[in-house]
Every structure is written in structure tokens, then in C-alpha cells.
Amino acid sequence: xxxxxRSCFVPTGFILGYIAYLLLGALxxxxxxxxxxxxxxxxxxSLKAEFLNLSCVNATALETFLEKVLQANKYGVSVLENATLxxxxxxxxxxxxxxxxxxxxxxxxxxxxxxxxxxxxxVYALIGxxxxxxxxxxxxxxxxxxxxxxxxxxxxxxxxxQPRTASVVHFIVLxxxxxxxxxxxxxxxxxxxEETWSFLDSFYFCFISLCTIxxxxxxxxxxxxxxxxxxxxxxVMVYLFVGLMVMFLVLRTFHKLADVHxxxxxxxxxxxxxxxxxxxxIIEQEPDDESPEAEKASVKPxxxxxxxxxxxxxx
Amino acid sequence: xxxPDLLDPKTATHNSKxxxxxxxxxxxxxxxxxxxxxxxxxxxxxxxxxxxxxVLYLIVGATVFKELEQPHETSQKLAIxxxxxxxxxxxxxxxxxxxxxxxxxxxxxxxxGVNPSGYSSNQSSLWDLSNSFFFAGTVITTIxxxxxxxxxxxxRIFCIIYALLGIPLFxxxxxxxxxQLGTIFGKAIAKVEGMIDKWNVSQTKIRxxxxxxxxxxxxxxxxxxxxxxxxxxEGWSAxxxxxxxxxxxTTIxxxDFVAGEGERRQHEENSGSELEYLDYxxxxxxxxxxxxxxxxxxxxxxxxxxxRVISKKTKEEVGEFRAHAAEWTANVSAEFKExxxxxxxxxxxxxxxAASIKRxxxxxxxxxxxxxxxxxxxKRARSVNLGDEREVYPYTFVRNGSLFLNGLIPDYADHLDIxxxxxx
Numbered sequence: 001x002x003x004x005x006r007s008c009f010v011p012t013g014f015i016l017g018y019i020a021y022l023l024l025g026a027l028x029x030x031x032x033x034x035x036x037x038x039x040x041x042x043x044x045x046s047l048k049a050e051f052l053n054l055s056c057v058n059a060t061a062l063e064t065f066l067e068k069v070l071q072a073n074k075y076g077v078s079v080l081e082n083a084t085l086x087x088x089x090x091x092x093x094x095x096x097x098x099x100x101x102x103x104x105x106x107x108x109x110x111x112x113x114x115x116x117x118x119x120x121x122x123v124y125a126l127i128g129x130x131x132x133x134x135x136x137x138x139x140x141x142x143x144x145x146x147x148x149x150x151x152x153x154x155x156x157x158x159x160x161x162q163p164r165t166a167s168v169v170h171f172i173v174l175x176x177x178x179x180x181x182x183x184x185x186x187x188x189x190x191x192x193x194e195e196t197w198s199f200l201d202s203f204y205f206c207f208i209s210l211c212t213i214x215x216x217x218x219x220x221x222x223x224x225x226x227x228x229x230x231x232x233x234x235x236v237m238v239y240l241f242v243g244l245m246v247m248f249l250v251l252r253t254f255h256k257l258a259d260v261h262x263x264x265x266x267x268x269x270x271x272x273x274x275x276x277x278x279x280x281x282i283i284e285q286e287p288d289d290e291s292p293e294a295e296k297a298s299v300k301p302x303x304x305x306x307x308x309x310x311x312x313x314x315x
Numbered sequence: 316x317x318x319p320d321l322l323d324p325k326t327a328t329h330n331s332k333x334x335x336x337x338x339x340x341x342x343x344x345x346x347x348x349x350x351x352x353x354x355x356x357x358x359x360x361x362x363x364x365x366x367x368x369x370v371l372y373l374i375v376g377a378t379v380f381k382e383l384e385q386p387h388e389t390s391q392k393l394a395i396x397x398x399x400x401x402x403x404x405x406x407x408x409x410x411x412x413x414x415x416x417x418x419x420x421x422x423x424x425x426x427x428g429v430n431p432s433g434y435s436s437n438q439s440s441l442w443d444l445s446n447s448f449f450f451a452g453t454v455i456t457t458i459x460x461x462x463x464x465x466x467x468x469x470x471r472i473f474c475i476i477y478a479l480l481g482i483p484l485f486x487x488x489x490x491x492x493x494x495q496l497g498t499i500f501g502k503a504i505a506k507v508e509g510m511i512d513k514w515n516v517s518q519t520k521i522r523x524x525x526x527x528x529x530x531x532x533x534x535x536x537x538x539x540x541x542x543x544x545x546x547x548x549e550g551w552s553a554x555x556x557x558x559x560x561x562x563x564x565t566t567i568x569x570x571d572f573v574a575g576e577g578e579r580r581q582h583e584e585n586s587g588s589e590l591e592y593l594d595y596x597x598x599x600x601x602x603x604x605x606x607x608x609x610x611x612x613x614x615x616x617x618x619x620x621x622x623r624v625i626s627k628k629t630k631e632e633v634g635e636f637r638a639h640a641a642e643w644t645a646n647v648s649a650e651f652k653e654x655x656x657x658x659x660x661x662x663x664x665x666x667x668x669a670a671s672i673k674r675x676x677x678x679x680x681x682x683x684x685x686x687x688x689x690x691x692x693x694k695r696a697r698s699v700n701l702g703d704e705r706e707v708y709p710y711t712f713v714r715n716g717s718l719f720l721n722g723l724i725p726d727y728a729d730h731l732d733i734x735x736x737x738x739x
Contacts, residue, residue: 106567
């Protein structure tokens with residue numbers, strides 16, 4: 001009973017720490033970036049006023065103007081008159097930004113403008129990215145028991161299937177459920193809420209986000225005049241985080257599947273290791289003892305399926 | 316009697332320690348010509364072949380993207396050019412609505428990925444081969460800058476499928492490159508350790524030194540040097556270069572700074588012109604990204620390890636505390652059990668003696684010879700002694716009813732002690 005309590009306590013503690021870290025980042029970004037954004041906005045409006053005052057417009061002035069518009073748009077600042085686009089750095093948006101940074105999605109629709117913001121981003125990312133990966137790994141390890149080991153053993157016991165077939169069946173079912181629940185349904189929701197997005201666009205957005213590519217051509221809650229913008233952004237954030245966790249789960253299940261079928265041995269890849277706190281492996285899977293810790297860290301089998309997101313802390 | 320394990324406090328705490336278990340995996344056969352001590356490191360030939368496969372995959376992807384996206388881009392460029400010409404031909408006196416229209420066009424052109432500013436009409440396409448190669452690279456490394464992105468439906472669908480296959484493929488490659496990097500570094504460290512060994516430094520110090528060396532050397536090679544190169548070629552500030560390096564190598568990839576897509580800054584005279592890059596600049600950047608990613612993966616996993624060690628240490632301390640508490644409670648309960656055991660043994664002894672005395676007395680009352688013959692000399696002596704008091708004690712036996720209690724009558728107990736010493 002105490003071990004289950006402990007194993008629930010640690011990921012909860014991690015999640016709380018993660019949320020606190022995000023809030024900290026959001027507050028700092030908001031405090032740093034908002035004044036700079038205001039300055040840029042006022043500069044643009046004064047430039048516009050200047051342009052309108054000119055009686056004759058020539059090509060070079062136009063080009064300069066366009067250049068400025070380009071720069072501004074790259075940073076997510078719109079110069080259109082009737083666009084009541086709210087600030088990119090209120091708390092919900094900054095939280096969203098911190099989340100995209102720390103999960104390495106990195107849309108780029110809003111980026112730090114000031115030097116301090118950039119310097120802070122560097123430090124924030126260097127600490128936040130491994131921390132997030134640790135949190136996700138811990139959560140996924142806990143989730144593996146009810147979602148993978150449990151069903152597979154039930155399959156084996158009740159249906160009397162071999163381990164190989166049971167794991168294949170389970171993987172297919174899991175994949176189907178994940179695609180349905182984390183791609184199709186959210187795509188439908190997004191295509192309904194965002195009027196300019198088609199179903200394919202929403203599906204494309206979900207896929208690009210959950211693979212942490214994050215191109216940034218589609219970003220939800222960026223429409224001017226969006227109702228309940230903060231709530232929308234935060235729910236998208238939660239969706240991204242949970243979706244990322246589920247992707248990791250699928251990858252780990254696939255790794256276990258590959259291990260059961262002997263594919264990892266065939267490709268000489270590191271095999272799947274069950275992280276169970278109550279068990280210590282008798283045979284250490286380590287190289288010779290003289291190798292320094294740094295080498296061990298750099299040589300440590302970079303799990304191919306998880307290399308996507310530095311999951312090699314998973315040992 | 317009670318099991319001896321429970322009374323021993325040591326075994327009570329031993330139950331909370333981790334059980335050792337064999338790994339449940341089947342024994343995997345190693346390939347016969349793998350003489351390396353580590354089974355999990357890929358051979359360099361495998362790495363090379365995977366690398367070539369990835370390059371081929373990228374070229375294929377680049378070609379497909381180019382075919383899908385370039386026509387769309389050309390039509391968009393024509394549209395914006397027409398807009399611009401119309402604007403210039405109009406009366407120079409501009410009103411705000413015209414301006415708004417123009418700006419809207421500019422913004423939508425930007426969303427299509429077209430740069431509407433610039434004098435030359437034959438600008439380089441965003442979707443020529445080298446740019447498409449770069450884009451494909453950003454997709455499979457999951458960096459995803461976003462300065463270029465597919466806008467046709469076909470392009471997007473292909474992007475999804477491409478990423479699904481490409482990301483694991485790149486993961487393989489990254490694992491292999493990381494292994495090779497680690498091997499090279501390990502050999503260098505071994506040489507250095509051989510030199511340091513003569514100074515008789517402790518093992519932990521060596522490890523710490525090698526970790527620090529790894530971080531510093533890697534930072535120099537993969538972060539500082541490229542940052543200087545970018546600063547020089549792209550014209551960014553030092554902070555921006557480092558910012559770009561970090562954001563790229565952690566695969567966040569905002570896209571506000573992209574190597575190879577830069578424009579001259581506005582404080583320079585000919586604003587808006589694109590930089591002239593050497594032909595091999597972009598492939599070199601991609602190659603740097605590959606190795607830098609492997610390095611960063613190692614660094615970030617090391618940071619993650621430190622987090623993990625810290626969390627494990629706190630868990631251990633909590634575990635130790637629990638173990639101490641468990642041991643204390645085990646001690647207390649063991650002592651309690653010991654006391655109970657002694658008491659019960661004591662009571663049991665007295666009960667036995669009372670029962671035997673009762674048998675003797677009842678035997679004497681009934682005058683049954685077999686019982687007398689069974690008696691030891693000590694018992695006979697006792698029965699002789701008790702024969703005088705025969706008339707008194709039977710009453711006490713009968714009155715109390717419980718033989719068990721009779722053994723605890725104080726005055727009778729004194730007699731028992733005397734007889735105990737005699738029988739023993």
C-alpha cells in the first residue's frame with residue numbers, strides 16, 4: 001500500500017513542480033516582453049501616421065514601410081487598423097509560450113523581442129527542457145502499468161494469447177484509440193472553433209504540434225476577437241501536454257513490442273528496460289567500470305524512438 | 316511456538332528492502348564479429364549507411380516539396396506584384412483604406428511565405444532545392460522553424476506522412492551519431508585519464524573532471540564556434556547567435572532567426588536585400604545541427620540525470636526515514652512479543668504443574684496404583700508431603716473450578732517453587 005502511495009506521490013509532485021515552473025516562466029516573460037511590444041506597436045502607428053501625411057508616396061518609402069510591416073508581423077504584431085489583436089504577452093499567452101518552449105514545440109508566432117527576453121529564454125530552455133522530459137518520463141512510466149502491462153497480462157490470461165500476439169493486439173488497439181482521441185476528435189473541435197481552419201488543417205496542426213515540430217503556420221487562439229481566449233489557450237496547452245505524454249506512451253509500447261519480437265536485438269539497439277522501483281537488476285547493463293561518468297552519459301544508449309525528445313534519461 | 320523471524324528485529328526490516336529479481340528478457344545473441352565491450356553501440360558502418368539513407372530521404376522529400384509548393388508560390392508572387400504595381404500607378408495621394416488593403420495583402424502574402432519587399436523580380440524561391448532540403452531537415456529533426464511551411468493541401472498531407480516516417484529514422488541516426496561521438500570522446504578521456512593516473516587522483520575526481528571537460532569542450536565546439544560564425548556571416552549580435560544556437564539545438568526552433576534565411580539589418584544602407592551565401596553554407600549548417608543535436612541530447616540527458624539523482628536522493632532519504640521508523644516499530648513490537656511469550660510460557664508452565672499435581676492428588680484420592688508407580692522419586696516425596704494437607708487442598712481445587720487459576724494462588728505458588736527446585 002505504501003509503494004502505490006509513493007508511486008502516486010512522486011509524479012504528482014513533479015506535475016505540481018512543472019506547473020509552478022511554467023507559471024514562473026510566464027510571469028517573467030510577461031514582465032519582460034510586454035513593454036517592448038508596446039513600444040513596437042507605438043512605433044508602427046507613428047510610422048503609419050507619417051506615411052499618411054506624405055502627399056506623394058515613392059517606391060523606396062513603400063519598401064521601407066513594407067519592411068517594417070514584415071518585421072512586425074514576424075513578431076506577431078499586426079498593424080491593421082481594425083484588428084483588436086490583444087497583446088501576445090498577457091498571462092495566458094505567456095504561459096502558452098513557455099509551454100511551447102519547454103515541450104520543444106516552439107511555434108514561433110510570438111518570440112522574445114528584447115535582449116533580456118532572449119537571454120532568459122536560453123537559460124529557461126536549458127533547464128526546462130530536461131525537466132519536462134523527466135516529468136513526462138515519470139508520468140509515462142506510471143501510466144505504463146495500467147495502460148500497457150495490465151491489459152497485456154489480461155489478454156494473456158483471459159484470452160490465452162501468446163505474449164507476442166497479445167502485445168501486437170494491444171498496440172494496434174492503443175494506436176487506434178490514440179489516433180481517434182488525440183487527432184481526429186481535437187481536429188474536429190479545432191475546425192469548429194477556428195473558422196478559417198478546415199478539418200485537414202486542424203489535423204495537420206494536431207500532428208505537427210504533437211510531434212513537437214511546431215511549424216507555427218497554424219496556432220490556435222490567435223484570431224482577433226476570440227472569445228474566452230485565456231481559457232482556450234490553457235485548454236490547448238493541457239491538450240498538448242497530455243497528447244505529448246500519450247505519444248511517449250505509444251513510443252514506449254512500441255519499443256516494448258519491438259523488444260518482445262526481437263527487433264531491437266536485430267538492429268543492435270538498446271533493449272526496453274522496465275523501470276520498476278522495487279527491482280534491481282542483478283546484471284548491470286553498463287560498460288566497463290573504468291569508463292567515466294561523462295562518457296557513460298554521452299554513450300548511454302540514446303533510445304531511438306525517444307531520441308525525438310531527449311528521452312535518453314529514461315534508463 | 317511463535318516463529319523466530321518475527322521476534323528478530325533485523326528480519327522485520329529486511330522485508331522492506333528491494334527484492335532482487337532476474338531480468339525477464341530472453342537472452343539475446345550477439346553478432347559474432349562484435350568485439351566491442353558494449354553491445355548497445357552501433358558500428359560505424361551501420362551509422363554511415365543510416366546517414367546515407369537519411370540524406371537520400373531528405374533529397375526525396377525536398378524534391379516532392381518543391382514540386383508541390385513552387386507553383387502555388389509563383390502564383391502568389393504574381394498576385395502581390397500586380398498589387399504593388401497597381402498601387403504605384405495610382406494617384407500618389409493615398410488614403411487610409413487603400414493603405415489598409417495593401418497591408419492586408421502584405422500580411423496574407425506573408426502567410427503564404429512570400430517576401431513582398433525587395434526590388435528584384437526574380438528573387439530566389441523559398442522552395443528551390445536547397446531550401447526544400449533545409450525544410451525537410453527541420454521537419455524530421457522536429458525543430459520546425461516555420462519560416463517556410465507548406466500551404467497546399469497536398470503539401471500538408473505529405474508533410475504528415477513524411478514526418479511519421481522521418482522522425483524515427485532520424486532518431487536512429489541520432490542514436491548512432493551520439494554513440495560515435497561518445498566513443499571518440501571516451502577514447503580521448505581514456506588517454507587523459509592515463510596521464511592523470513600517475514598523479515594518483517581519486518576516481519570521483521577524474522569523473523568530475525571528465526564531465527566538466529566534456530561540457531566545456533562540447534560547448535566550445537558546438538555552441539561558441541558556430542555562434543561566432545553565425546554572428547560574422549548573418550550579422551546577428553552575439554546574444555542573438557547564441558540564442559539561435561540554443562533554440563535550434565534543443566529543437567524548439569522558433570524561426571525568428573534562421574541561418575541561411577537572413578536579410579541585412581535595417582541600419583545598413585541597402586535594406587531588404589538578401590545575403591549572398593556560399594553554396595555549401597546550408598548543408599554545412601544542417602550537418603552542424605545533426606552533430607550539435609547529439610551533443611545537446613547528451614548534455615540535456617546529463618542534466619536530467621542530475622534531476623533524477625536529486626529526486627532519488629530525496630526519495631532515499633524519505634525511504635531511510637521510513638526504514639528507521641519501521642525498524643523502531645519492529646523493535647517495539649518484537650519486545651512486546653517477547654514479553655508476551657515469556658508470560659505465556661510462564662503461565663503454560665504453571666498450568667502444566669498444576670495439572671500434574673491435580674493428577675497426583677486425584678490419583679491419591681482414588682488410590683490408583685498405576686499413577687503412583689509412574690511417579691518419580693521427587694514426586695513421591697511431594698505426594699508424601701501433600702498427603703498431610705490432603706483435606707484442605709481439595710476444597711480449594713474444587714471451589715475455584717479452574718485448575719489454571721489454582722496454580723497462581725500465592726501460597727500454593729511458594730510450594731510450587733520449592734517443588735520446582737526439587738524436580739529440577
